[in-house]
Amino acid sequence: MVDSVEVSGLVKSYGPLRAVDGIDFSVRPGEVFSFLGPNGAGKTTTVEILEGLRKRSGGDVRVLGLDPWHELDRLRTRIGVTPQDFHFFPKLTPREAIQLYARLFDVRPDVAELLAHVELADKADDHYDVLSGGQRQKLGVALALVNDPELCFLDEPTTGLDPRARRSIWEVIRRLRSEGRTVFLTTHYLDEAEQLADRISIINLGKIVATGRPDEIITRYGRHDRLRIVGDPGLAGHLGPLGFTVQEVPNGVEIELGSKAEALRALEAVSASGLRWDSFSTRRETLEDVFLRLVGRIDEGMLRIGGRENGGAP
Numbered sequence: 001m002v003d004s005v006e007v008s009g010l011v012k013s014y015g016p017l018r019a020v021d022g023i024d025f026s027v028r029p030g031e032v033f034s035f036l037g038p039n040g041a042g043k044t045t046t047v048e049i050l051e052g053l054r055k056r057s058g059g060d061v062r063v064l065g066l067d068p069w070h071e072l073d074r075l076r077t078r079i080g081v082t083p084q085d086f087h088f089f090p091k092l093t094p095r096e097a098i099q100l101y102a103r104l105f106d107v108r109p110d111v112a113e114l115l116a117h118v119e120l121a122d123k124a125d126d127h128y129d130v131l132s133g134g135q136r137q138k139l140g141v142a143l144a145l146v147n148d149p150e151l152c153f154l155d156e157p158t159t160g161l162d163p164r165a166r167r168s169i170w171e172v173i174r175r176l177r178s179e180g181r182t183v184f185l186t187t188h189y190l191d192e193a194e195q196l197a198d199r200i201s202i203i204n205l206g207k208i209v210a211t212g213r214p215d216e217i218i219t220r221y222g223r224h225d226r227l228r229i230v231g232d233p234g235l236a237g238h239l240g241p242l243g244f245t246v247q248e249v250p251n252g253v254e255i256e257l258g259s260k261a262e263a264l265r266a267l268e269a270v271s272a273s274g275l276r277w278d279s280f281s282t283r284r285e286t287l288e289d290v291f292l293r294l295v296g297r298i299d300e301g302m303l304r305i306g307g308r309e310n311g312g313a314p
Contacts, residue, residue: 002065004029004151004182005050009059012045019045021206022059027199029150032173032183034197036190038295042206043186044155050184051081051153064151077105080144084156084186086137090129094120094139097128101146109146118142118172134165141172151182158192170196190288200287204295214287221294222285227255227263229270231277238273239266257282 005027012020020042027033037043048054049061052068052075061068066075088097098111115121118138123131131139137157144152154173158166166189173196176183187193193200194214201211210217229235230252239246244266245256255266263282270277 001029003027003062004064005033005184006062007046007050007059008061010046010049010056010061011058012042012049012054013057018206020049020056023203023206023208025201025208025211027182027184029182030177030180031198032177032185032196034185034187034193034200035203036187036193036200036291037203041203043203046203047153047155047184047186051079052076077147078150080147080149080152082137082140082144082152082154082157084159086140088128088136088139088143091127093125093127094131094142095124097139097143098146101143105147107147109148114142114145117145117175119168132165134161134168137161137165137169138172141169145176149181151184152176153184155186156188157185158187158189166192190286190291194287202291202294209294210290218285218287218290221290223256223289225257225263225285226283227257227266228281228283229253229255229277230279231270232275235270235273235275235277238275239269242269244269252277 003026005025007023007025010020010023011018023042023046035043035047045054049056050063050068052063052072055069063075064078068075092100094115095111098109098114102109102111112121112124115124118141120135120138120142123135128136128139141152141154141157144154157173158169161169170192173183173185177198185193185197197214199211199213200217202209202217210221212220228249233248233253235253236246236248239253239255244262246253257263257266267280270280
């Protein structure tokens with residue numbers, strides 16, 4: 001099966017500045033793929049190249065088997081795009097917006113079904129300017145679906161939304177995947193990527209620094225689980241000679257765990273110490289923890305070798 005997106009050696013230069021520096025990744029049909037990176041990493045530049053909005057400087061790109069720069073007329077009927085900070089005409093309703101887009105694409109979607117699909121059926125005849133932030137983003141997704149696309153680009157679809165509205169958009173994205181559509185998701189919310197994405201790529205300073213399933217990346221780049229004991233800081237001195245990797249933290253100690261058995265052994269050692277302890281909890285690293293470490297490590301590495309002109313353009 002041909003990948004929905006294939007990127008090989010992609011380069012985008014602005015004079016001496018390489019905003020995208022020879023990256024490779026692919027997106028499989030029917031998956032939610034999340035593209036992550038800090039501001040200026042080259043993320044938006046890459047996405048605009050995939051959407052046919054920006055010409056690449058080098059490398060090869062195929063979206064649904066087509067070159068997005070040279071074959072955009074053929075590609076635009078097969079993709080849907082929801083831009084970051086989606087805005088629309090203030091006095092048009094969601095029903096009218098879909099009808100307008102349908103004329104532009106020369107298609108005849110079932111308007112009521114499409115509005116129900118993004119949970120806007122009860123807002124079909126409300127003006128855009130009275131919709132909430134979450135409802136506006138849902139309308140943006142609905143318009144991206146007017147032409148029944150195989151691949152949807154969703155750029156920061158939940159930015160600025162409250163937690164309930166974010167979760168509502170998550171359900172829409174899950175529904176798109178259940179229909180067999182491919183979703184290319186960019187987001188600054190690491191928990192969002194961890195919850196929704198089948199696979200992710202992290203870009204920093206124009207280069208891909210990690211690709212894989214969220215759990216794979218956490219396992220590969222994350223630290224061991226930790227057992228936190230709230231109690232006497234002197235526990236660190238007691239546990240260290242017993243072979244535990246332990247450090248003092250505010251109001252207690254934190255023990256690095258290599259296995260569940262080690263957690264049980266640590267608790268037994270704490271109980272036998274005779275020192276005060278009040279409670280314990282375990283913590284596993286999240287995608288956000290790993291993301292911050294990867295991005296920070298790359299930045300520090302660049303500084304150690306004297307830096308380079310490779311900050312991504314917006």
